Amino acid sequence: MVRGIHTAASGMTAQQAMLDTLANNLANADTIGYKQDLSTFRSLRDLALRRYERGDRGHGAPVGALSTGASFDSAAPDLAPGTLTRTGEPLDAAIVGDGLFCVQTPNGERYTRAGHFELTPAPAKAGAAPAAFLTDTQGNRLLGARGAIDVGAARTVTIEPSGAVVADGRTLDTLRVVKAPASALRHEGSNLLASSALVTPALPTLRPGYVERSNVGVVGSMVRMITVQRAYEAAQRTVTAQDETLGKLVNEAGRF
Amino acid sequence: MRALYTSATGMMAQQLNLDVIANNLANVNTHGYKRSTVHFKDLLYQTMLAPGATAAGGGQVPTGTQVGLGVADAGTSRVFTQGTLQLTGSDTDVAIRGQGFLRVLMPDGSTAYTRDGTLSVDSQGRLVTADGYAIQPEVTLPADRETLTISPNGTVSVKRQGQTAEETVGQLQLTRFMNPAGLNSLGDNLYAPTAASGEPQDGSPGENGLGVLVQKALEMPNVEVVEEMIRMITVQRAYETNSKAIQAADEMLQGANNLKR
Numbered sequence: 001m002v003r004g005i006h007t008a009a010s011g012m013t014a015q016q017a018m019l020d021t022l023a024n025n026l027a028n029a030d031t032i033g034y035k036q037d038l039s040t041f042r043s044l045r046d047l048a049l050r051r052y053e054r055g056d057r058g059h060g061a062p063v064g065a066l067s068t069g070a071s072f073d074s075a076a077p078d079l080a081p082g083t084l085t086r087t088g089e090p091l092d093a094a095i096v097g098d099g100l101f102c103v104q105t106p107n108g109e110r111y112t113r114a115g116h117f118e119l120t121p122a123p124a125k126a127g128a129a130p131a132a133f134l135t136d137t138q139g140n141r142l143l144g145a146r147g148a149i150d151v152g153a154a155r156t157v158t159i160e161p162s163g164a165v166v167a168d169g170r171t172l173d174t175l176r177v178v179k180a181p182a183s184a185l186r187h188e189g190s191n192l193l194a195s196s197a198l199v200t201p202a203l204p205t206l207r208p209g210y211v212e213r214s215n216v217g218v219v220g221s222m223v224r225m226i227t228v229q230r231a232y233e234a235a236q237r238t239v240t241a242q243d244e245t246l247g248k249l250v251n252e253a254g255r256f
Numbered sequence: 257m258r259a260l261y262t263s264a265t266g267m268m269a270q271q272l273n274l275d276v277i278a279n280n281l282a283n284v285n286t287h288g289y290k291r292s293t294v295h296f297k298d299l300l301y302q303t304m305l306a307p308g309a310t311a312a313g314g315g316q317v318p319t320g321t322q323v324g325l326g327v328a329d330a331g332t333s334r335v336f337t338q339g340t341l342q343l344t345g346s347d348t349d350v351a352i353r354g355q356g357f358l359r360v361l362m363p364d365g366s367t368a369y370t371r372d373g374t375l376s377v378d379s380q381g382r383l384v385t386a387d388g389y390a391i392q393p394e395v396t397l398p399a400d401r402e403t404l405t406i407s408p409n410g411t412v413s414v415k416r417q418g419q420t421a422e423e424t425v426g427q428l429q430l431t432r433f434m435n436p437a438g439l440n441s442l443g444d445n446l447y448a449p450t451a452a453s454g455e456p457q458d459g460s461p462g463e464n465g466l467g468v469l470v471q472k473a474l475e476m477p478n479v480e481v482v483e484e485m486i487r488m489i490t491v492q493r494a495y496e497t498n499s500k501a502i503q504a505a506d507e508m509l510q511g512a513n514n515l516k517r
Contacts, residue, residue: 023259023501024324027266029494031296031327074319088337116295119435121454132434137295137330155465183319190297218497229504236511
């Protein structure tokens with residue numbers, strides 16, 4: 001009986017973590033390139049129950065298994081594509097199909113689907129030619145096949161559907177686009193994903209002048225929010241029921 | 257309950273988004289105005305179980321458990337696409353077709369840049385912006401001029417009374433920036449350079465991708481009303497969705513409170 005209270009409470013905690021994930025997805029419904037987290041539950045360990053009679057402690061007859069509840073298991077990004085919207089900006093690009101852009105961060109190479117890029121001039125050095133790099137909104141340099149792309153003092157910089165970066169009519173490099181399994185990717189914040197597995201290069205097919213919106217399904221998330229809320233309520237009722245039974249035991253059983 | 261704060265960040269982000277859209281719509285008739293957009297990024301993630309950690313059974317956890325903590329703005333950026341040109345018929349109006357900016361001298365001696373070519377002539381005959389800031393390099397028009405011509409490459413010429421030939425009295429210059437989205441908006445249609453915009457590159461119109469001047473025309477803002485309205489609708493709905501998530505979290509907390517009566 002006391003065990004039951006904890007089992008029901010584990011359900012409440014798990015649903016709460018689920019709501020946290022849903023809330024984060026909804027908060028990022030307008031973040032370009034954001035991939036919603038799909039979360040799963042896991043049933044906690046089963047306990048083997050044994051019937052104990054006098055003298056056979058520890059090896060009584062088995063009576064079956066009892067689960068001790070549920071816990072929030074994992075949240076992995078759902079790599080389904082988001083809708084593309086036109087921005088008309090020359091440095092915006094959406095990836096058609098699978099693939100991730102690579103950017104250089106202080107913590108190493110990171111991946112993103114957020115295809116809004118900017119030209120960030122590098123600090124001027126005496127005697128050196130001016131340098132400017134394609135970066136994300138955080139200033140992380142976008143990587144091409146040959147590393148960060150220096151466009152120098154180019155007047156016009158465009159991204160081609162093939163991933164080629166063209167500055168003043170000259171192709172400088174091709175954007176590095178990679179694939180990674182969803183289970184190996186984890187959100188790192190700032191529209192970046194980190195991969196725990198090796199990534200494989202992919203051939204980019206881009207839509208210049210477009211960005212990919214987040215793939216958060218608002219309707220689906222709202223429906224799941226309702227089920228989460230109801231499941232939480234049900235688990236809560238179970239706790240109350242357990243408590244009432246326990247109350248009866250404590251207050252009434254002694255009277256007989 | 258993290259969801260309460262997470263959804264609150266979502267509501268704040270949408271509020272900022274609406275502020276920016278409202279400013280775009282407010283400037284739908286401002287000459288030379290460039291629309292702004294907000295970019296968002298997801299916030300920190302709380303790792304409860306690291307991916308790749310050793311599971312209780314000895315195996316590796318394939319995905320781990322991470323819960324994100326919401327959204328934040330990654331910055332607003334201006335979109336410097338060309339606006340449509342509107343003919344005004346006024347001699348002193350110039351529109352820039354291309355990437356350049358007109359240079360103006362501010363009262364504090366600093367230099368600012370503008371796309372608004374609504375020029376006029378002050379008491380000393382100088383070409384000034386609508387706010388009275390002198391265009392750099394300075395162009396002074398003679399008082400006895402009959403006509404004023406500003407050529408696409410910036411040459412300013414006048415025909416004086418009683419004369420038949422035109423006479424060049426000045427040269428308008430333009431300035432371009434590597435990354436105009438990095439300019440600092442000063443209001444009054446003016447921008448100041450920053451480390452992110454790159455050094456100003458001056459030159460005559462028609463050179464170096466600076467663009468050419470079109471006399472007797474003004475550049476309309478690049479705000480698309482329909483697009484902004486659609487964004488306003490999505491912003492409103494996203495705000496509502498986040499407020500619903502707060503409500504759900506609140507009701508769940510209420511449920512938890514009701515456990516102990």
